[in-house]
Amino acid sequence: MRTEEWAESVYALAQAGKTNEEGAPGLLQSAVIFDEYPDTSVYLTVAPVFVQQAVSSALAPIGRLLGYEATHSRTAGASSPERGSSPSST
Template sequence: MPKTANYKAGDVVVNPITGERGVVRLGASESHDGSGVYDLYVQPGGAVAGEHIHPNMLESFTVLRGRVGFRIDGKESIVELGAKMTVPIGVAHDWWNVGDEEAHVLVEVYPAARFEEAITDLFGLARNGKTNTNGMPKLLQGALFAREYKDVLYFTKPPLWVQNILFAVLAPIAKLLGYQGSYPEYRTQPRGWVEVEPWPLTDKENGRAR
């Protein structure tokens, strides 16, 4: 089974728990520099899985439709149409749809390959009922997910030092019970597909189309 998500433009993934629907505009494997671009649609009341930190990844959001609430480094704001928010590496953030219509947000990620891996597993776990009502992996599953993707993201609650101690204890138990940090079968499950406008290839080093 493939170990990479290998997303292509037009691929569609859905998280039924958080109300998110993602459409790939440019997959990490398609870009020149490993970046990724995604249209994310969030239903009214929908939100990402929880406040989290990307220790090695830059992320930006441009609101294309609707009203979106953001919490970045503890500061909350409501972002309107056309506004762009950039989250520096290592900064805690969260966002959610505060409007009464579906929100459409353009998400740009750099680097994106491991991010795509994490999203594949996180959305797959949600589809299989292995997350809580907020879309976060349940405790035993979360212990292995956190260790697998510690280079990509970690949730801010409980504190990281508590997570490290707790998950070190729970991880061996989770493995004995058949849980995994990553599930190769999620990479082969059928994906939706829609036609999208080609995204111009750019180089993050100079910001120019290539």
């Protein structure tokens, strides 16, 4: 498992202001991250894990096409899309 890499990526997104008020990335960003780190991702309690995995697997390619990346570092935060905007508008 790559828990440390996953945690750093999510932390970097939050530090760059690319998460919502609760610290969660947007849907497509989350799908890309969940797809990259399936063993370390945190899942919601509102839907079965297999449903969340299926949705992430379906949305991750779209997110990647739009420029979202799974791995972020605290120094590379400017290379990913801004919260609430598409990657092409940054």
